[in-house]
Amino acid sequence: MLADEKLVLSKTAKTLQAIQSEVENINRIALSVDCVIFGFDENTLKVLLIRSDLKKYAGKWSLLGDLVFPKEDLDAAAYRILKQRTGLGDVYLEQVHTFGTVNRHPAGRVVTVTYCSLINVQHHKLNILDNELHWHDVKNVTGLAFDHQQIFDNCFKKLQKRVQEHPLGFNLLQKKFSLRDLQNLYEAILNIKLDRRNFRKKFFSMDLLVDLNEMEQDVPHRPGKLYRFNYEKYENRVKKWGGIDF
Amino acid sequence: MLADEKLVLSKTAKTLQAIQSEVENINRIALSVDCVIFGFDENTLKVLLIRSDLKKYAGKWSLLGDLVFPKEDLDAAAYRILKQRTGLGDVYLEQVHTFGTVNRHPAGRVVTVTYCSLINVQHHKLNILDNELHWHDVKNVTGLAFDHQQIFDNCFKKLQKRVQEHPLGFNLLQKKFSLRDLQNLYEAILNIKLDRRNFRKKFFSMDLLVDLNEMEQDVPHRPGKLYRFNYEKYENRVKKWGGIDF
DNA sequence: TTTAGAATGTGTAATTTATACACAATATAC
DNA sequence: GTATATTGTGTATAAATTACACATTCTAAA
Numbered sequence: 141m142l143a144d145e146k147l148v149l150s151k152t153a154k155t156l157q158a159i160q161s162e163v164e165n166i167n168r169i170a171l172s173v174d175c176v177i178f179g180f181d182e183n184t185l186k187v188l189l190i191r192s193d194l195k196k197y198a199g200k201w202s203l204l205g206d207l208v209f210p211k212e213d214l215d216a217a218a219y220r221i222l223k224q225r226t227g228l229g230d231v232y233l234e235q236v237h238t239f240g241t242v243n244r245h246p247a248g249r250v251v252t253v254t255y256c257s258l259i260n261v262q263h264h265k266l267n268i269l270d271n272e273l274h275w276h277d278v279k280n281v282t283g284l285a286f287d288h289q290q291i292f293d294n295c296f297k298k299l300q301k302r303v304q305e306h307p308l309g310f311n312l313l314q315k316k317f318s319l320r321d322l323q324n325l326y327e328a329i330l331n332i333k334l335d336r337r338n339f340r341k342k343f344f345s346m347d348l349l350v351d352l353n354e355m356e357q358d359v360p361h362r363p364g365k366l367y368r369f370n371y372e373k374y375e376n377r378v379k380k381w382g383g384i385d386f
Numbered sequence: 387m388l389a390d391e392k393l394v395l396s397k398t399a400k401t402l403q404a405i406q407s408e409v410e411n412i413n414r415i416a417l418s419v420d421c422v423i424f425g426f427d428e429n430t431l432k433v434l435l436i437r438s439d440l441k442k443y444a445g446k447w448s449l450l451g452d453l454v455f456p457k458e459d460l461d462a463a464a465y466r467i468l469k470q471r472t473g474l475g476d477v478y479l480e481q482v483h484t485f486g487t488v489n490r491h492p493a494g495r496v497v498t499v500t501y502c503s504l505i506n507v508q509h510h511k512l513n514i515l516d517n518e519l520h521w522h523d524v525k526n527v528t529g530l531a532f533d534h535q536q537i538f539d540n541c542f543k544k545l546q547k548r549v550q551e552h553p554l555g556f557n558l559l560q561k562k563f564s565l566r567d568l569q570n571l572y573e574a575i576l577n578i579k580l581d582r583r584n585f586r587k588k589f590f591s592m593d594l595l596v597d598l599n600e601m602e603q604d605v606p607h608r609p610g611k612l613y614r615f616n617y618e619k620y621e622n623r624v625k626k627w628g629g630i631d632f
Numbered sequence: 633t634t635t636a637g638a639a640t641g642t643g644t645a646a647t648t649t650a651t652a653c654a655c656a657a658t659a660t661a662c
Numbered sequence: 663g664t665a666t667a668t669t670g671t672g673t674a675t676a677a678a679t680t681a682c683a684c685a686t687t688c689t690a691a692a
Contacts, residue, residue, distance in 0.1 A: 214486030240460030
């Protein structure tokens with residue numbers, strides 16, 4: 141009798157022991173997390189990759205990941221990877237999707253939970269000593285190891301969508317930024333050109349930027365004003381009905 | 387030495403064997419899928435629940451789920467649950483989120499991948515003989531077993547968002563439906579009232595409804611026209627820039 | 633110190649989209 | 663055949679998005 145038939149037919153409650161037995165002895169699977177870590181540098185959206193540590197994929201790049209420990213929360217495992225590789229804690233990190241086809245990993249059955257992280261590249265430059273690590277322009281990310289290309293593509297698409305609905309982008313910028321910085325960021329993430337005046341109008345009308353009364357320094361042209369994002373005000377705002385649109 | 391330290395420090399490629407050993411011997415975890423199955427009946431959005439099969443949660447309701455087999459794709463496991471419980475194959479099914487805190491399940495470490503499914507209640511009435519199963523009005527879903535309340539809330543919120551951006555709702559309706567049916571559906575999912583004329587205008591302007599030149603039958607009032615959704619046309623349409631809005 | 637270069641800062645008109653709202657037409661039930 | 667319920671339709675207003683040009687301010691180089 142198959143396990144699923146058992147479940148269908150039994151009308152009596154399973155004991156905790158019966159389930160424990162299944163959990164402990166039968167159906168265990170290796171679980172990993174993989175992090176797609178984005179950064180923004182030189183007006184280009186970058187992703188942090190590492191040379192594959194598997195000989196099978198020698199020379200190929202892969203996402204940063206590791207197996208989840210049996211007594212470790214999923215999110216904690218993702219934070220661990222991030223801290224390990226960038227030295228940064230307290231960064232934007234969000235679960236994206238779980239990939240679980242049987243043969244996705246050559247070492248056996250490994251299901252992987254993927255996370256998207258956005259970090260400020262300036263804040264961690266130190267920890268990139270490891271020369272196996274490299275920031276890649278997202279436009280040149282091809283042929284990753286394992287199913288990581290699929291994972292990256294999926295994550296990048298979701299980022300492009302989410303960044304239009306939530307103020308995630310600010311995690312990629314310095315705390316103080318000019319409107320040009322902000323527009324460059326959106327243009328890089330979305331790979332489009334935006335009208336400068338309408339972009340400014342849009343952000344000012346949101347009323348979520350705080351004018352710091354400071355100017356850019358060391359720019360070879362008229363300096364722009366600096367702003368910060370007002371997270372407090374944003375959090376207190378309730379997003380209403382967005383309309384049906386597809 | 388901890389596994390993560392090994393990864394950080396090693397500059398040499400791991401052998402496949404080394405990883406296989408980790409995958410096979412150390413870090414395996416039980417994996418389950420849980421399905422949040424929505425239906426639409428009597429102008430009410432419903433979710434399919436089952437009485438918990440754990441004595442600890444006797445009397446409580448829970449989502450439909452099962453452990454994933456070691457040689458089973460994640461999506462296949464979700465389809466298996468769905469087929470088992472509703473008799474339906476070929477239905478809308480989408481992964482939503484993975485829940486993986488260490489103590490979420492009393493039987494030990496079980497990470498669960500959650501799926502959202504939308505089905506046509508008319509098409510499966512047969513298979514609900516199992517009196518442990520019940521369609522619950524989503525407005526009365528409280529106190530579920532395990533962390534299933536959290537899972538349900540998460541899934542329901544995502545459904546409310548997604549249904550405004552993609553034509554998912556049609557999976558909950560009969561192939562032929564009136565505009566009133568469609569509006570009732572949206573009002574039930576989003577728990578709001580919509581203006582009838584503007585709703586019609588909106589859907590007609592999308593030009594994705596096919597007029598079947600048929601009328602409703604057996605209604606105690608003027609019958610409405612019947613339509614079907616034009617999936618082909620929708621698939622061929624490229625969704626453009628949606629604007630920055632948060 | 634003057635000038636060229638480069639980017640900032642700003643407003644308005646036109647278009648598109650969303651909202652609010654009322655009445656005649658058509659079917660059933662009695 | 664009359665009451666009841668729901669369908670089907672249009673317009674005016676408000677709001678949001680788009681397209682578009684010029685004066686200002688700074689640096690760098692002559």
